[in-house]
Structures are given as C-alpha cells and as structure tokens.
Amino acid sequence: MSEQKKHSQNKRPVKSHRDGVLETAIWRHETENGPVFNTERTRSYQDKEGKWRKTHSIPERDLLKAAKLDERAYESIQLMRQKEREKYIQRQKQEAQPTPGHEHSRTP
Numbered sequence: 001m002s003e004q005k006k007h008s009q010n011k012r013p014v015k016s017h018r019d020g021v022l023e024t025a026i027w028r029h030e031t032e033n034g035p036v037f038n039t040e041r042t043r044s045y046q047d048k049e050g051k052w053r054k055t056h057s058i059p060e061r062d063l064l065k066a067a068k069l070d071e072r073a074y075e076s077i078q079l080m081r082q083k084e085r086e087k088y089i090q091r092q093k094q095e096a097q098p099t100p101g102h103e104h105s106r107t108p
Contacts, residue, residue, distance in 0.1 A: 013040075014080070017072045021045065022062055024069040026076055035084060037077045041066055 013025035014037075021044040029036045042054040043062065058066045 015073075015076050017069045017076070019065045019069055022058070022065050022069055024066075024073045026073050026080075028080075035080075037080065039070065039073050039077075041070065 011027070014028045016023055016025040023042050023044070025040045025042070027038045027040065029038065040056075041058065042056060043058055044052055044054055047053050
C-alpha cells in the first residue's frame with residue numbers, strides 16, 4: 001500500500017452533512033498553494049446479510065436530498081475559506097507590527 005493511501009485512510013473528513021442514509025463528507029488537503037477541499041457523497045444501505053455498506057450510487061428518489069447536502073457542503077467550505085482568509089489577514093497584520101524594542105526612532 002502506498003504511503004499516500006495509508007495517510008489518507010487515517011484522516012477524517014473536516015465536516016460532514018447527513019440526511020437519512022445520505023452523507024456528503026468534506027475533505028481538506030493541504031497543498032503548497034493552500035488548502036483544497038473535496039467532497040464525497042455516499043449512501044448507506046444494508047446488503048443481503050444485513051451488513052451496512054456504502055455506495056456512491058444515488059437513486060432518483062434521493063437526488064433532491066443529495067443536491068441539498070451538496071449545497072450545505074458548499075456553504076461549509078465557503079465558511080472554512082473565509083476563516084482561512086481571516087487568519088491570513090491577522091497573521092499579516094501581526095507580522096507588519098514592529099516588535100517591542102525594535103522600533104525605529106527618528107532624531108530630528
């Protein structure tokens with residue numbers, strides 16, 4: 001098994017939204033250009049032996065529910081991106097402030 005697959009199996013989604021047997025999970029991946037968010041939509045079902053399984057197949061009757069979950073996931077990602085921007089701006093402000101004892105003073 002590759003290191004990337006091992007690493008991704010240990011991770012959990014940063015957020016998920018459910019409606020009955022449907023779920024949309026949001027995954028965050030760090031890149032050199034900042035975070036990238038991906039979603040995964042699944043539907044839970046019981047097989048013939050009664051074991052719970054997951055599939056990516058969504059029947060027609062569940063399409064509207066799935067679309068609403070996708071919309072909620074989109075909104076969640078936008079909120080996470082906004083928080084990232086706010087943190088970045090705060091860091092920029094802190095870095096721009098001189099540290100105590102290192103202020104440059106002018107003599108007239």
